[in-house]
Amino acid sequence: MMYLSIALRNLRQGGRRTWLLGIALALVAGLLVQLLSLSNGVHDSMVRAATTLSAGHVNVSGFFKASPNSVSAPIVTKMSDVREFVARETSGVNFIIDRHRGWAKGVSDTSSMWVGLYGVEINSEKQLLNNLRAAQESDYIDGGGEARPGELRRLSEPNSIALFAGQAKRLRVKLGDQITLRTETLRGTSNTADLTVVAVIEDLGLLSSWNVLVPKQTILDLYGLEADSTGAIMLYLDNIEDAPTVRAELGEKLEKAGYKVMDHDPRPFFMKFETVSGQNWSGQKLDLTTWDDEVSFMKWVLTAIDGVSLVLILVLAGIIALGIMNAMWIAVRERTREIGTLRAIGMSRSGVLKMFVFEAAALGAIGATAGAVLSAALSLLADKIGISVPINTVQAILMSEKLHFVVNPMDLIYTISGFTLFCSLSAIWPAIRAARMRPITAIHTTE
Numbered sequence: 481m482m483y484l485s486i487a488l489r490n491l492r493q494g495g496r497r498t499w500l501l502g503i504a505l506a507l508v509a510g511l512l513v514q515l516l517s518l519s520n521g522v523h524d525s526m527v528r529a530a531t532t533l534s535a536g537h538v539n540v541s542g543f544f545k546a547s548p549n550s551v552s553a554p555i556v557t558k559m560s561d562v563r564e565f566v567a568r569e570t571s572g573v574n575f576i577i578d579r580h581r582g583w584a585k586g587v588s589d590t591s592s593m594w595v596g597l598y599g600v601e602i603n604s605e606k607q608l609l610n611n612l613r614a615a616q617e618s619d620y621i622d623g624g625g626e627a628r629p630g631e632l633r634r635l636s637e638p639n640s641i642a643l644f645a646g647q648a649k650r651l652r653v654k655l656g657d658q659i660t661l662r663t664e665t666l667r668g669t670s671n672t673a674d675l676t677v678v679a680v681i682e683d684l685g686l687l688s689s690w691n692v693l694v695p696k697q698t699i700l701d702l703y704g705l706e707a708d709s710t711g712a713i714m715l716y717l718d719n720i721e722d723a724p725t726v727r728a729e730l731g732e733k734l735e736k737a738g739y740k741v742m743d744h745d746p747r748p749f750f751m752k753f754e755t756v757s758g759q760n761w762s763g764q765k766l767d768l769t770t771w772d773d774e775v776s777f778m779k780w781v782l783t784a785i786d787g788v789s790l791v792l793i794l795v796l797a798g799i800i801a802l803g804i805m806n807a808m809w810i811a812v813r814e815r816t817r818e819i820g821t822l823r824a825i826g827m828s829r830s831g832v833l834k835m836f837v838f839e840a841a842a843l844g845a846i847g848a849t850a851g852a853v854l855s856a857a858l859s860l861l862a863d864k865i866g867i868s869v870p871i872n873t874v875q876a877i878l879m880s881e882k883l884h885f886v887v888n889p890m891d892l893i894y895t896i897s898g899f900t901l902f903c904s905l906s907a908i909w910p911a912i913r914a915a916r917m918r919p920i921t922a923i924h925t926t927e
Contacts, residue, residue: 497584497807498843504803505847508796509899515789516891517859521884522785524773527720529684532611533598533691534748535774536577537723538730540566541749542742542766543756553666554581557764559710562739566713569733570726577604579698581711581749584663588651588778594923595647596691596750599659599711602635604657607716608693609633615645615682619825621654634678635695642679642693642710653677661694665703673702686778704867712749723770729767741767746773801906802839808910829916834909837904844903848896856892859885 482636492498531537540562543552555564559578566578579600600608612632635642641659643651653659654677661673675694683689693726700707717726727744735741742765749767756765863885 485554485648492740497810498697500845501800501803502850504800504898505844507853508800509795509848509851509895510858511796511851512789512793512895513852513855513891514859514885515785516895517885517887518883519785519789519857520886520888520891521863522781524683524777524886526781527771527886528611529687530771531716531720531777532607533684533687534921535769535771536569536712537717537720537771538715538727539712539729539769539771539774540715540734540766541581541712542764542862543754543767544754544764544884545762547623547762548760550762551666552753553860554710554711555755556711556766557706557709559708559713562766564714565713565734565737566730568578570715570730572718572722572726574718575606576715577601578713580696580705580709582663582699582703583750584661584702586647586651587660587662588653588657589648590652593650594690595646595661596704597699598691598693599696600635600693601696604862605898612681612684615648615680617654617680621649632679632681632693633774634694636694637678638697639675639693640678641698642681643677644681644688644692646683646685646689647692648677648680655680655860661698661702663702667704671704673698687775704917720771727770734766734768742767744768746776748774748777751777784927787793801902803908804906806904808836808840808907809925831874833908835906836856840907840911841900841904844900845896848899851893852895856887859887891918 497673541554542556544550544555544557563578567573580597582597582599584595584597586595603610609632614632632642634640641655641661643659648654651659657677659675659677661675662792663671665671673835675698681688699705699711700709715726717723731741731744740761740763742756745755745767749769752767831878860882866882868882
């Protein structure tokens with residue numbers, strides 16, 4: 481307490497120098513918390529988009545090959561048996577759904593684009609109904625239009641399709657318009673389906689740029705598949721953090737039950753076609769993945785944000801370190817006679833060292849705490865207000881049309897602790913020089 485009291489007194493006497501360093505520390509700590517909150521927000525948006533559109537927490541999908549040399553199809557045969565086994569053998573499951581998958585060219589009266597198909601039974605899709613919102617016609621029709629919100633539940637109707645706003649804008653369609661899906665069946669023949677747009681949904685970043693929703697029966701008819709088949713059985717767990725463990729355990733149980741299971745490959749299913757087609761086997765093989773595997777191709781977004789954050793913080797931290805060392809050198813020169821007096825009345829060298837280190841640590845703790853807390857409050861406020869991102873490309877990368885911040889309390893603790901330690905280490909060399917002063921020399925030093 482004595483050293484802390486002396487440190488706080490010295491900081492008060494530091495005047496403008498202390499204020500400038502404290503403000504600089506607060507700004508850098510606040511920037512770090514802001515960047516971490518943004519990274520957390522992008523990760524949260526990625527999880528929400530992935531588990532809403534393309535994957536469950538754990539996915540039991542697979543490939544079927546009629547012969548070793550045939551093209552692989554991303555389907556699971558005898559789906560009801562596999563689903564029953566998975567439900568029975570997996571603990572901690574909240575709910576299970578299954579979706580068909582496909583790939584087709586969507587053609588409107590004026591434009592066309594390739595789209596990924598997800599065949600759904602909309603009335604059993606909790607994630608879709610809870611997380612997807614109807615887009616305003618002004619989001620995809622130039623000049624706006626009538627206020628006619630689409631109804632996602634209408635996907636229960638035959639020959640219906642739900643698009644995302646960006647797709648509707650590109651295809652130049654609105655609610656009630658017709659779209660033709662054209663694809664090649666597993667037998668190598670072409671097939672088409674004429675569908676009606678029943679809903680246009682707000683975009684969810686990159687994943688929503690190519691995926692569309694159709695009734696499951698549409699996929700079955702388009703590809704000529706059996707009713708007891710699917711593209712993926714998706715498990716939603718009580719705790720998403722358990723996904724890797726559940727995937728590994730479920731894979732072992734399926735193998736023991738006689739199912740053929742592929743070696744774990746942490747890539748999305750569409751990146752495995754070439755690998756599977758080149759393998760010498762036929763029949764059905766199951767492929768188990770987590771949500772993280774299915775969006776692994778998008779991890780560069782978080783890597784880029786974290787990389788830029790790291791470089792920026794290191795540069796600013798280096799500047800702060802030089803500032804602290806310089807401030808400590810000035811403090812040592814200004815208080816040389818004080819140091820000599822303290823040494824003369826019995827303060828040890830380690831005591832002098834502690835005095836300066838405590839001063840730097842107190843400065844770091846106060847500045848970092850102020851910056852981190854204020855930045856966290858601003859991040860929460862910005863997330864609540866919802867700051868719109870004007871550039872479509874940035875929206876796709878951030879997985880949201882608005883900046884999304886998620887403040888993790890542990891980030892604040894780590895930031896404050898890290899800056900306190902960093903400031904303490906920066907002050908060690910000047911503190912050592914101060915501790916080495918001879919008392920008699922220091923006392924007789926002129927100002």
